[in-house]
Amino acid sequence: MSNTTADGFRPSLARRATAALAGAAALAGLAGLCAPGLAYAAAPPATATAAFTGSAADFNDCPALPAGVDRARWKCEVHSAAPRLTMGKVTVTLAPITMTHAEGPMPDGTDGQVWGAMHTTPTAVPGGLTGTAAGDRSRPLRLAVQPEYGDRSDFYTGQFSLRFRMLSPLLPQECVVGASAPVDFRLKRSGPSQWISQDPPLIEFSAYDDTFTAPAAEGCGPLTAPLNRRLGLPATSGNLMSYDATYTFRAYDRLPTP
Template sequence: MKRIVTALRRGRLATRAGAGAVAAALALALATAAQAPALAQPAPARFAAAPVPTPESLAPAYADCPKDLPAGADRAKWRCEVSVAYGHLKLGRIDLPDIKPITLVHAEGPLPDGTFGQVFGSLRAEPTPVPGAPGLSVRAGYGGYADFLNSGALDLRFRLVSPLLNRTCAIGTDDAPVGLRPTRDAPSTWLSQDPPLVRFPAHDDTFTTPAATRCGPLGRAVNQRFGLPAATGESLIAYTAYYTFRTYDRLSAA
């Protein structure tokens, strides 16, 4: 059966500034570490040490459920899905063994012609501090494309948050995002039936990572320090994801 994929809106990104002392520390770290040896690439061990959410703890994210469904969509068959991922992210030599949770919201369901469709809702994440680089954090954001029905593909941009870098500084752009194509490491496990809660592990170590751009005067130092751009095999994401869902007829009544 043919499936239709739609991506309607981009996630919102924001930055936070730190104190002047933190900024100076970051400048020193970048200046002195440009020739630092490459960090050993971690084995693709699957992230398992994650807190287990509950359907109730994920419920506030239903506020981001897409409001506009395709014409003729049956609200009793379309569902809004909320997922949260905990894991390990490595972008070149930026190694984040415990990233802040990434929360995704989207809708999916059958279309009147018998095909299936999806509508993107939101991607939210808090900044994760970069070890060894005081004042620098990485924040994941939506890159403009997602296919949750077929390949599991997800395009991301990673904002580099620091008082010394431009607010636009990011790894990945609208035209050239970081394209993830995760592989599931085990079948999904139902932890609860009503309300539903499903868990699955996944990883991707096949993507390339572009250089950071629009960072300002320190952009070159950032890329040298963290080995960007990075070729296939030099980056990694490994995570455990949990998701819950409600059909739209139940969502409006909740």
């Protein structure tokens, strides 16, 4: 009988990793990842609307506009969502993601967009590296996912790209799902948008994508193959992003001039 789990991690790996972690962390620069609460705390329940309650949204990430455009006809949009993500064999509710971009007409009349910034925090992956209770209990075996902007977006059509950095004391910082090519999402609306407030403007919408392909993790060192078996990657089907979001906006002529 094999003593290898379905995810490709032998039970002895956990014991060896735990015993060796203290020395390895000092040598490999992983000690900082073991700080209490960093990267491994499960995200608390959150809604996208929470990002904008209590005070006006943060417009500090509004990007500079292209030359020659009319500032009054361009708006800076800030939207926040706590997506539910199924990718391969893992399902998580990601910590809230906030994205900022600008859009408006170009001098020739075509639609223009400028990317601003993205902010989020890591989310714990239940079961950690092993997919078992031991992966939740043992700090060295914990696993978190950190979404990062994938350098492509088109908010007129609901398309954007993300990479997912996998964080664990046993993984190098270069361990990323979508390292060579990011994960491309093409969101479809689940229903009509709903105005929550007119002043300030606050709008909710729901969207999803169940057609995206999830690539394998790369750059994960000796654990690359076991990690991909654990995550069920690559996965060409069965993936889902549910995207319940809230957004607000402000015309550029109402923003401070840089």
